[in-house]
Amino acid sequence: MxxxxxxxxxxxxxxxxxxxxxxxxxxxxxxxxxxxxxxxxxxxxxxxxxxxxxxxxxxxxxxxxxxxxxxxxxxxxxxxxxxxxxxxxxxxxxxxxxxxxxxxxxxxxxxxQRDLEDRILRHVSPAFAEDPLRVLRVARFAARYAGLGFTVAPETLELMRQLSDSGELEALTAERSWKEISRALMEDQPQVFIQVLRDCGALKVLMPEVDALFGVPQPEAHHPEIDTGLHTLSVLEQSALYKQPLTVRWACLLHDLGKGLTPEEQWPRHIAHEHTGLKLIKAVCERFKAPKDCQELALLVGQYHTHGHRALELKASTLLELLQSFDVYRRPQRFEEFIVACEMDARGRKGLEQRSYPQADYLRGAAKAAREVAVQPLLEKGFKGPELGEALKRERLKALKAYKDAASA
Structure with missing residues (x-):
């Protein structure tokens, strides 16, 4: 032995x-x-x-x-x-x-050892092409070791391409796929994972909704990188740079899926992409049986990220609706993750990675103002049931108006 x-x-x-x-x-x-x-x-x-x-x-x-x-x-x-x-x-x-x-x-x-020294990810034998999970694994290793200069050997990428074309990827279970995807997203350079999947044709099989973003233009004034797919990779890169949790990284990957549905004649504008993208985000989450917290945040970020960017301009009533949508009173952490996802989105633009994002602290302050409205005085005034809920809403709206006035003074 x-x-x-x-x-x-x-x-x-x-x-x-x-x-x-x-x-x-x-x-x-x-x-x-x-x-x-x-x-x-x-x-x-x-x-x-x-x-x-x-x-x-x-x-x-x-x-x-x-x-x-x-x-x-x-x-x-x-x-x-x-x-x-x-x-x-x-x-x-x-x-x-x-x-x-x-x-x-x-x-x-x-x-x-030689391939380690040459920084090459190379398959051992032709039997590599028998296991579709290896496409995801190699892309994950590429994300892990990209910072050390590793790249995928051309002949290995070709085998991955053959696997992607063979229909074998469809045989992967949701659980096995999610295990690899979630691990890859938590690597130092998760954007490399998505890029390698795209290079070998696996992205259009596994996540056609993400693959569809490449080649779709956005207004250059807001997005100097123009291409929506490249923007998505940059947002994912920022989320890793700022050590964000899996929930945020998943939301960053899926936040702009609606732009892939915009008719070409409307390019580079993407009217209501936040709402059109929700069914796609839901489909991707269900395909891989993503955990509930990842699904919830991805859908909320998809729907409200432009609210985050326009936070300083929002009316107090819209701010209140936003806070209610996130249930900030019982789940403050989820709203915090939304805020940082919006910040990663803003930073994931060519040349604007270091630009400040005052919306983040503004939204945190708004949530604090709404949370500090006390329930006890309303109970003492005899409010209960639905009436208590309405009274609480009025007081929170009042608090947000005061907060907004103080912030703009």
Whole structure:
């Protein structure tokens, strides 16, 4: 029995990055031998065991063969005869197909170390094209390591293109897709993830609503970058630069989908794109079964982001409606995430990345003014039920008018 550290732990050590998760492969062992040493079985499809002390996962070396569509369409074979090289060749990228023993002696049959040094994301073997999930994984690694200068090898991009054209991507489950998408959006350069998906044709299969934004112009006076798709990538880039949470990044990706529906004869204007885009945002969220908080914020940002940009001009009554829509009294954090999404949208414009966004503090002040209206005095005056709600609304409107007057004084 031989035990090797494999995959990401080896890759990240060689890159000088912190190693968090460690994957282990066991060569030359049987299930019975693992059980005899106290390992606990956890793998449903193939033999994976938990270490009796550390709890880390140890997998028996295995080979795999394509047997059906999609990510799960494989049969696996694990036996003591399977070599380390045979186990490594089934992996996605050469930089993930390295192993080392307990003395840090490297086994690198597919030149992963060389590709690390050359900053190349390259597939290990033609079997790469058998697993559609790898399209998303490679795009995610591109987003993670773009800052180090990594790019996707042209021949790997070609295989990704073939996968995108094959119909295999449609076989991915919503859960598997969302897991990769959400992880990719939280990388340092999530815009690279979307760009790589677009480069290989996967974006038009997975998110045609986002793909449709490229080539759609906006008024140059407001959007010097003009192209709506490029603007979306820039907004996503800003959201990562400012370390925003997943909810905000997801909303930033989807906020302008309505512009993809604007008839060409109306370009570069996009009248009511906030409302036309809602059905598209909903469709994308449902397709990937995005978590409820991501869905809610994406829809609210899609509908109200132009309100955010015009915050200083809004009437007090419109401000109040905006605050009510977000339920700022019980869910203040959601309104805060809306504000920063609007700021990322404003910063995601060519040459305007550093421009101040006074609307943010103005909206925070408005929410504070409305929240500070006390309910108790109204209760003491005998208001209750629907009448209490109306009285509270009147007092909040009064408070917002006072706030607006003070801010413009």
């Amino acid at each position: 031989q035990i090797f550290k494999v995959g990401g732990a080896v890759r990240d050590r060689l890159l000088g990055k912190p190693v968090t998760d460690i994957d282990w492969v066991v060569v030359g062992a049987t299930t019975e031998e693992m059980l005899a040493q106290g390992y606990r079985p956890v793998g449903a499809d193939f033999p994976v065991f938990l270490h009796p002390k550390s709890g880390e996962e140890y997998a028996l070396a295995r080979t795999e063969r394509k047997s059906g569509r999609g990510y799960g369409g494989f049969t696996f074979h694990a036996s003591p005869e399977v070599t380390l090289e045979e186990d490594l060749i089934r992996r996605d990228l050469t930089i993930n197909a390295m192993a080392e023993d307990d003395q840090q002696n490297l086994t690198d049959p597919y030149h992963g």
